[in-house]
Amino acid sequence: METLKRQYWKILSIILLIYTVYAGFNGQVPRQPILNETIRNLYFHVTMWFTMIFLLGTSVYHSIQYLRKSDLKSDLISSTYVEVGMVFAVLGLITGSVWAKFTWGDWWTNDPKLNSVAIGLLIYLAYSLVRSxxxxxxxxxxxxxxxxxxxxxxxxxxxxxLPRMTDSLHPGNGGNPAFSKMDLDNRMRLVFYPAIIGWTLLGFWIAQIRIRIKNLEQQNES
Amino acid sequence: MALTEIFVLIRKEMQLEWRNKYAIHGLVLYLAATIFICYLSFKAKQQSIHPIMWNTLFWIILLFSAVNAVGKSFTQESANRNIFYYTFAKPESVIFSKIIYNTLVMLGVSFIGIFFYSWVMGNPVGNMPLYLISLVLGAIGFASTLSLVAGIAAQGENSATLMAVMSFPLIIPLLLLLLKLSKSAMDGISLSENWDEIAILGALDIIVIVFSGILFPYIWKH
Incomplete structure (x- = not known):
């Protein structure tokens, strides 16, 4: 019973994600020029970036904890959150790339947001290089x-x-149809917000498992 | 108290530089040689260079000079000497003195660079005062970002590679903002229309300097 109490958020994550996939593919969505049905990618692409930012933010929190207390555990947690955050960044890039192929006609376009994320990946690859x-x-x-x-x-x-200073091809920028206040109607919100929570919880779940594996590995070594 | 400490440390940097002049001579020669190579490979071959390319090329030259100039901040002196500084100076004073000193070096490099660059490559800039403002903001930004990165890189084993790998992705936001501002300067757009860009660049410089001050003490203690 006690363990079940601590695990409820994992069950919540599963339920929310099943709901996201089901409602995401079957729910009603507004018809937008250019976007059409691909607007559903909101639930699977945009949510990846939310999750990534939450994971990286948590990682920074644990980095600060390390600098304050010099506990190696915090460093292990922090680096794991970065790893999982990067997994979600790559997923975001892949879902975005597939989506771009069908709306913009190309796998990779010269868009400030794409370039920013590519640079972000370089920044965090340098992080792993620093560590090694x-x-x-x-x-x-x-x-x-x-x-x-x-x-x-x-x-x-x-x-x-930076992306706000230049026009972007992304929906909502530079006069493209978007999920802004007017367009993102309430039917989509009903899926979008649970999707953010679901994916974020999944990200934290994966990170926790990774941390436990690493802890066990360290115990085995010593 | 802290101010006099910073002042003493800056004077120490200058005296060191003055005693073995090869470092600063090497930097100027590096700059001149790079500019001349650019002249030979672009201007001399094609008789003309597109203004956008002129601008981008100049910033790339400055970036590489900056990485070279600032990269040696913490490696040129022996580890023993750094321990000696550690015993009497506050880490904040050390990083701020490095930032101020490197800013001065970068200002010198930028102004010598723009003079020499305009001499051989021509000068298509429409609004020179604004271009000089972007050079000053760039010098501060390069010096402050790269000083902290140099401090981190000096801790690693292969510091030259680390310096390059870490600094290039981290400097890109600054570089993009600088390219945007200097592009407006090239088009001859007046100062009053560019306050937004200048404010954002100034804010970024300040953010970087503040975080250097907060974070550097943690890399400084061995």
């Missing part, structure tokens, strides 16, 4: 925590400020 270049555990944890916090700040500038 440090032989000493404590030093690795300290330096990569610092880098992680700094990278997150720059990454936020990159994805929140």
């Amino acid at each position: 270049s440090m032989p000493d555990e404590m030093q690795k944890a300290r330096i990569s925590s610092v880098y992680n916090i700094f990278a997150f700040v720059i990454f936020m500038v990159l994805i929140w400020i």
Whole structure:
């Protein structure tokens, strides 16, 4: 019973995701020029970015905790959240790429948001390189925590400020039909918000399993 | 108290630079050689260069010079000497002195660079004061971002590679904003229409400097 109480959010995640997939493919959506049925990608593509930002944000929180307390556990948690966040970034890129093929006609287009995310991936690949270049555990944890916090700040500038300064092909930018206040009607909200929660919970679930595996591996070694 | 400490450290940097002049000479020579290579490969061959390319090329030259100039901030002095500084100076003073000193170096590089670059490549800039403002904001931004990255890279084993891998993705948001502002300057758009860009660039510079001040103490303690 006690374990069940702590696991309820995983069940919630499963229920929400089943609902997302079912309602996402079968629910009513507004007819928009260019977008048409592909508007359903809102539930599977945009939610990936939300999840990624939540995961990276949590990772930064644990990096700060490491710098405050020098507990290697925090560093392990922080680096795992970055890993899982990157998995969601790649998923976001893939779902976006498939969607772009059917709406914009190309797998990759020169769009500020796409470029920003590609740069973001480079930033976090450098993070893993920094980690692997440090032989000493404590030093690795300290330096990569610092880098992680700094990278997150720059990454936020990159994805929140820069795309707003130039026109984007994305729905909602540069006069494209969008999910803005007028277009995103309540039927879509009913799926979109649960989808964000569902995917985010799934992301945290995966991260927790990874953390437990890593902890067990460390225990086995020592 | 802290201000005098920063001042002393900046003076120390300058004296060190003055004693072995090869570093600063090397930087100027690097700049001149790169500009001349660009002249030979673009201007001399095709008789003309597109203004957008002129601008982009100049910023790329500045970026590479900056990575070279700032990258050696923490590696040129021996580890023992750094421990010596650690014993008497606050880490905030160390990073701020490095940022201020590197800003001065980058201002020098930018102005020498734009002079030499205009000399051989021509000068299609419409609004020169605005272009100079973008150079100043760029010098501050490059110096502050790269100083922290150099501090991180100096901790690793292969610091030159680390420096390049970490600094390029992290500098891109700044570079994109700078390209946008300097492009307006090239088109001769007046200063009053560009306050937004200048404000965002200034804000980004300040964010980076503040985070350097917060984060550097953690990489400084060995």
